[in-house]
Amino acid sequence: MAEGEGSGGAEDRKPKSDEAHSAFTPPAGTAPEPVDEDQPTSEFSVPGGLPAVPAEPEGSAFAPPATYSAQHSPPAYTPGQGFPVSLMKESPWQDRMRTMLRMPVDVRPVPETVHKHSEPAVGRVLDLTLRIGELLLAGGEGAEDVEAAMFAVARSYGLDRCEPTVTFTLLSITHQPSLVDDPVSASRTVRRRGTDYTRLAAVYRLVDDISAHEIELSLEEAYRRLAEIRRNRHPYPSWVLTAAAGLLAGAASTLVGGGVLVFFAAAIGAMLGDRLAWLCAGRGLPEFYQFVVAAMPPAAIGVALKLAEIDVRSSAVITGGLFALLPGRALVAAVQDGLTGFYITASARLLEVMYLFIGIIMGVLVVLYLGLQLGPSPKPEEVLHITQRPLIQIAASMVLVFTFAILLQQERSTVGIVTLNGGVAWVTFGALHYAGGIPPVPSTAIAAGLVGLFGQLFSRYRFASALPYTTAAIGPLLPGSATYYGLLLIAENRLNEGLASLVNAAAIALAIAIGVNLGSETSRLFMRIPGAASAAKRRAAKRTRGF
Numbered sequence: 001m002a003e004g005e006g007s008g009g010a011e012d013r014k015p016k017s018d019e020a021h022s023a024f025t026p027p028a029g030t031a032p033e034p035v036d037e038d039q040p041t042s043e044f045s046v047p048g049g050l051p052a053v054p055a056e057p058e059g060s061a062f063a064p065p066a067t068y069s070a071q072h073s074p075p076a077y078t079p080g081q082g083f084p085v086s087l088m089k090e091s092p093w094q095d096r097m098r099t100m101l102r103m104p105v106d107v108r109p110v111p112e113t114v115h116k117h118s119e120p121a122v123g124r125v126l127d128l129t130l131r132i133g134e135l136l137l138a139g140g141e142g143a144e145d146v147e148a149a150m151f152a153v154a155r156s157y158g159l160d161r162c163e164p165t166v167t168f169t170l171l172s173i174t175h176q177p178s179l180v181d182d183p184v185s186a187s188r189t190v191r192r193r194g195t196d197y198t199r200l201a202a203v204y205r206l207v208d209d210i211s212a213h214e215i216e217l218s219l220e221e222a223y224r225r226l227a228e229i230r231r232n233r234h235p236y237p238s239w240v241l242t243a244a245a246g247l248l249a250g251a252a253s254t255l256v257g258g259g260v261l262v263f264f265a266a267a268i269g270a271m272l273g274d275r276l277a278w279l280c281a282g283r284g285l286p287e288f289y290q291f292v293v294a295a296m297p298p299a300a301i302g303v304a305l306k307l308a309e310i311d312v313r314s315s316a317v318i319t320g321g322l323f324a325l326l327p328g329r330a331l332v333a334a335v336q337d338g339l340t341g342f343y344i345t346a347s348a349r350l351l352e353v354m355y356l357f358i359g360i361i362m363g364v365l366v367v368l369y370l371g372l373q374l375g376p377s378p379k380p381e382e383v384l385h386i387t388q389r390p391l392i393q394i395a396a397s398m399v400l401v402f403t404f405a406i407l408l409q410q411e412r413s414t415v416g417i418v419t420l421n422g423g424v425a426w427v428t429f430g431a432l433h434y435a436g437g438i439p440p441v442p443s444t445a446i447a448a449g450l451v452g453l454f455g456q457l458f459s460r461y462r463f464a465s466a467l468p469y470t471t472a473a474i475g476p477l478l479p480g481s482a483t484y485y486g487l488l489l490i491a492e493n494r495l496n497e498g499l500a501s502l503v504n505a506a507a508i509a510l511a512i513a514i515g516v517n518l519g520s521e522t523s524r525l526f527m528r529i530p531g532a533a534s535a536a537k538r539r540a541a542k543r544t545r546g547f
Helices: 003-015 093-101 120-138 143-154 198-211 221-233 236-254 258-281 288-307 314-323 328-339 343-374 390-409 413-435 438-459 472-477 480-491 494-527
Strands: 162-166 170-175 184-189
Touching: 003 258, 093 236, 120 143, 120 162, 120 170, 120 184, 120 221, 143 162, 143 170, 143 198, 143 328, 198 221, 198 472, 236 258, 236 314, 236 472, 258 288, 258 314, 288 314, 288 343, 314 343, 314 480, 328 343, 328 472, 328 494, 343 480, 390 413, 390 472, 413 472, 438 472, 438 494, 472 494, 480 494
Parallel strands: none
Antiparallel strands: 162 170, 170 184
């Protein structure tokens, strides 16, 4: 029995299979750990016998966020050593807001205690912000400046975690009180756009008062002032605008070599075109057809003078009419948006410029083609031959800028300044091109750069928009002669030469737009800009679009 029992016990101690040698089998004499069926094991669980890892402290990236309301939310993140970008209160609000817009949301400085409204009504603040942005965008302001104004209004009323977005016809803004609260978004569509720089300046003054630390402007007062701005009538009646369009065309014809008779012929043609455009607008026709109709009367008068064989410079009549129609304002705004990273808005504005330019080409080409069928062919080369009359041309350029400012509905206090700025631009262009022999494209770019530089300095001095000080001043630099020369060649079936002249006109127009923007950016070298001292240390404050 003992032997049988011994052999049986030895047999029981033999491993029954290979599973007995598994590394996961607990050794003999140890109690197996209880297995919780409801909690599956994980490869990240702490092995037995090791000390437990302490719980993550509050605020760790791996700890679940605590639930809190917007009223008790922690302030925006600020580094322990202090915020590296100095946002001086004495700087213009445009520069301060633009600097903060280029920062990530989590590193923007915390706004000071808001006294304008104890508890900001989010819906009303967002609505006020959108209405102000709508007036600015409809008035031709650049997308970046519109975003800066919207951000300034929202931040002044306590909504610091806001993200405004601007496209060609749509404005939107989103406010998220904290990381765990639902965002609130609102949008507004810009359906009508018009040029009224007096209204634009009033909106800028409103934004300046809202963002000023020493002025307490409630929401109700801001709404009241905004309603007054929208109800205000244009500063100049329609007959003044028509007369200004005639004087602009007459001054432009004198600028390119016309005499007294050409001056009056160009003025009459431009006024007839302006009245026809107003008639088409009253009938609801699109702006494209308004430009087609407005380009026909000056061209018709120029062709009639040529057919009558009157010894005048008939080409200057058509060129003067083109100066009154070329969309220089829209082109400058389009290039500015593209250079500041708003490519969708820039593309839409460039497309608008292209449509308007094609409308002008169609109106002039129809009249020129009919004129060629009725009489002798004009000499296209005389279009580019401009007699140099420095004093008369300087006076004509200043009259052109003055009337252009009237057409833009500018305030009377800014008309004199922009007229002087335009005179300086023409003197610079004449000295470089006529006296120095520099080609027209670089000469135009340098003159436009001075326009942008002085315009930006004037606007910062008066805490206003730069458009009233720059847009009208580029009038004498517009490529009216190159445009008409190209159209005349196309009408004579010289397509290659005509297209080359139109490309040259487009290059001059782009030189104007880029020069104005470059001059505006250069002006920042002479001003105290928030964050300029620490720009090298803080790369996140720079633009990151496109990288």
